[in-house]
Amino acid sequence: MNTPTPYEQLIADKLDQVPVPDMADSVWASIGMQLDMGPDTPDQGDKTPDGGDDAPGKKAGPGFKGKGWYGFLGVVVVVTTVWWYYHQKVVPAVKAPAAVPAAVPTADSSTRIDNRVEKENIPAASVVVKKDSAQGTIARPDTASQLGAPPVTLPPMKVDSSSLYKDWVPVPFFDSLGVRRPGRKLRGVKGITDDDYKISAEKNHH
Amino acid sequence: MTIAMRYAVDEYEAADILGHAFVKMFRSIHSFDATKGNFHGWLKKIIINESLDHIKQRSRFTSLELDTAEEPFVNNSIIEKTDAAAILQLVRQLPPATHAVFVMFAIDGYSHKEIASQLNISEGTSKWHLSEARKTIQQKLTAIKDQ
Numbered sequence: 001m002n003t004p005t006p007y008e009q010l011i012a013d014k015l016d017q018v019p020v021p022d023m024a025d026s027v028w029a030s031i032g033m034q035l036d037m038g039p040d041t042p043d044q045g046d047k048t049p050d051g052g053d054d055a056p057g058k059k060a061g062p063g064f065k066g067k068g069w070y071g072f073l074g075v076v077v078v079v080t081t082v083w084w085y086y087h088q089k090v091v092p093a094v095k096a097p098a099a100v101p102a103a104v105p106t107a108d109s110s111t112r113i114d115n116r117v118e119k120e121n122i123p124a125a126s127v128v129v130k131k132d133s134a135q136g137t138i139a140r141p142d143t144a145s146q147l148g149a150p151p152v153t154l155p156p157m158k159v160d161s162s163s164l165y166k167d168w169v170p171v172p173f174f175d176s177l178g179v180r181r182p183g184r185k186l187r188g189v190k191g192i193t194d195d196d197y198k199i200s201a202e203k204n205h206h
Numbered sequence: 207m208t209i210a211m212r213y214a215v216d217e218y219e220a221a222d223i224l225g226h227a228f229v230k231m232f233r234s235i236h237s238f239d240a241t242k243g244n245f246h247g248w249l250k251k252i253i254i255n256e257s258l259d260h261i262k263q264r265s266r267f268t269s270l271e272l273d274t275a276e277e278p279f280v281n282n283s284i285i286e287k288t289d290a291a292a293i294l295q296l297v298r299q300l301p302p303a304t305h306a307v308f309v310m311f312a313i314d315g316y317s318h319k320e321i322a323s324q325l326n327i328s329e330g331t332s333k334w335h336l337s338e339a340r341k342t343i344q345q346k347l348t349a350i351k352d353q
Contacts, residue, residue: 002317002318004311004312005312005340006282007281007282007285008312008313010282010285010286011285011293011297011312011313011343012312012313014285014288014290014293014294015208015211015212015294015297015313016208017290018208018290018291019290019291020207020208020211021217021220023217023221027207027221027224027225027228030221030222031225031228031229031232034225034226035229035232
């Protein structure tokens with residue numbers, strides 16, 4: 001049982017005489033393909049002839065790949081964090097100038113329309129908001145403005161929208177008795193009044 | 207290729223075993239130590255290990271204990287007259303585990319202890335497989351003689 005029998009020796013000799021099929025090309029093609037696939041093929045987990053697991057690609061390959069992957073993830077996380085941090089800091093600084101015009105109070109709807117038109121025609125950086133005359137500087141003769149003090153700037157006022165129409169002409173009101181309307185011709189003869197045309201009935205003695 | 211042919215069920219599996227064994231040899235060439243043995247023996251061991259891996263993938267080794275067994279008688283003249291390809295086909299007809307144990311013991315010269323270590327089985331199981339292989343081969347050779 002523990003030693004080969006004579007007929008087993010004969011079988012071994014016979015098996016050494018078995019003709020080998022001509023498959024060298026396909027075998028070498030398979031070897032080349034497996035070598036081109038890289039060191040991380042499943043076959044790398046097999047034991048070496050010495051019985052150990054010291055195949056070169058088995059432990060070193062996946063270990064290096066895993067560390068490299070973690071390193072790549074770490075770099076991505078750091079870059080993303082830095083980008084997010086600076087992006088969060090820059091955004092308010094960029095938006096701050098744009099918020100200034102929006103903070104100016106508008107008097108009424110017509111003023112808002114004018115501002116919008118100006119914004120469309122003129123670049124945003126040079127926009128000058130026109131103010132109504134009522135909102136401007138008012139110098140009062142009896143105040144400190146005559147003494148060289150800075151003019152007093154009044155807060156925005158609510159202006160009547162009717163005052164903004166340019167073509168509006170005030171209609172004067174005339175008293176019919178005391179004031180003559182301009183542009184009208186005088187009737188009758190100069191120096192004669194209506195009292196001179198008093199009609200009276202005279203007695204006819206005929 | 208001859209070594210792989212003994213363990214494989216056909217020439218295609220033998221070519222597959224040989225390819226994998228050569229890839230393993232190329233990748234672990236740096237671990238070859240000439241003081242422990244020659245290159246041919248080292249490569250032979252790689253091919254046998256690869257063959258056993260293939261056999262393990264397609265079969266399971268059950269635990270069957272056998273201490274002693276009666277050795278069947280086989281007439282040597284029958285084997286001498288039989289073609290080598292027919293002998294190989296006869297060996298391939300054995301069950302996979304029995305096939306592996308028989309080739310390792312009878313042809314490649316492994317001991318039962320080494321076979322048990324390689325296949326992760328007990329020595330008794332290895333002996334049982336060898337006994338089964340001898341019985342089967344003796345029956346088939348007898349059948350060939352009767353033809």
